[in-house]
């Protein structure tokens with residue numbers, strides 16, 4: 001039964017909404033209701049590769065990422081619920097001078113705070129990942145603390161620990177709008193009635209921008225398609241092998257169920273306006289782009305020859321949200337007090353979920369922020385990108401260069 005009122009209503013039970021629920025509950029805010037129009041983790045979250053990657057030359061991103069990786073390493077202790085975090089490490093591979101310099105800058109940033117990160121030889125990389133043929137003259141950075149998780153398990157574990165802390169979950173309930181009085185949110189309308197609320201967290205994934213548009217807000221979080229595939233079992237692939245990420249071409253390869261999971265950026269970037277879809281559209285029915293899949297395979301098999309004839313047993317795809325600068329959009333927008341927008345996960349919402357949920361709790365509990373979140377402000381783009389076309393073009397561009405510029 002839908003409660004009549006709550007201190008905070010969260011719209012969306014993907015990994016971001018679930019993390020917000022956990023962090024609010026953990027901060028002592030038990031009067032919290034989470035709504036999802038489907039089951040928990042039924043949007044883009046279960047499609048993810050679930051990789052973490054915390055090392056960045058950007059100071060904010062590195063500090064933020066460091067909180068996130070520590071959280072994943074101690075997930076069960078923090079939440080009381082286990083996830084299968086595979087702390088495999090990652091190999092970051094750069095072929096050209098420009099991106100090799102970027103790796104050197106990452107190494108420097110890591111060492112400044114005492115993290116053990118090192119360049120390794122092609123021979124060592126091949127020992128660690130036997131199916132990988134390192135390209136000649138590449139540089140390979142070993143980042144031991146990176147890893148991956150089964151993405152749905154993360155949202156489910158956050159939800160279970162939020163419930164332990166008193167948060168109420170109402171699934172199969174759709175938020176249809178907000179009640180607003182004098183520029184402040186006072187409730188959420190749903191298909192099952194209205195819930196009065198002092199705070200609303202909008203974590204509706206691909207639908208966040210559309211929801212905002214109906215309130216007259218221009219939220220800079222555009223759904224952009226991302227695809228990955230999984231092969232059947234491949235000889236010589238091991239569960240504990242590190243993720244391999246190539247800055248050029250922008251692809252990632254990790255172990256999945258004895259085979260290889262391969263995804264990448266820059267392949268036929270395509271954004272969406274959710275009004276283009278039927279109202280009942282679900283992420284799981286997003287149409288495949290076979291050319292994107294083929295390009296991904298062609299780009300990767302030069303370094304993983306066994307991909308040439310491997311059978312694809314699973315396709316993953318979804319609509320992560322992207323902002324014009326690649327960072328999260330996470331704050332109260334100045335146009336509407338009491339609303340906390342939690343979106344623009346980049347293709348990194350699993351990875352970023354611990355830090356993002358913690359910022360939501362800081363805002364709602366009106367406590368000292370754990371990190372200065374001003375770079376994530378929903379207002380930061382001002383009057384830029386007032387047309388959909390300009391906004392979508394910029395977000396596609398950001399997606400197209402995800403490993404080059406952001407990650």
Ligand SMILES: Cc1cc2nc3c(=O)[nH]c(=O)nc-3n(C[C@H](O)[C@H](O)[C@H](O)COP(=O)(O)OP(=O)(O)OC[C@H]3O[C@@H](n4cnc5c(N)ncnc54)[C@H](O)[C@@H]3O)c2cc1C
Pocket residue numbers: 011012013014015016017035036037038039040041042043044045046047048049050051052173174175176203204205206207211226227228263316317318319320321343345346347348349350351352
């Ligand atoms: C192929 C692929 C690989 C990826 N790999 C990685 C990776 O390696 N690492 C990583 O960190 N990230 C990765 N991602 C990105 C990651 O999946 C997303 O960043 C993350 O799942 C976004 O979570 P979310 O909570 O914002 O959205 P979602 O999971 O889509 O959740 C939004 C929820 O809101 C609900 N909702 C929407 N509108 C309403 C409404 N009006 N009322 C009620 N409920 C509503 C939906 O039903 C949905 O459950 C990948 C994505 C894809 C597609």
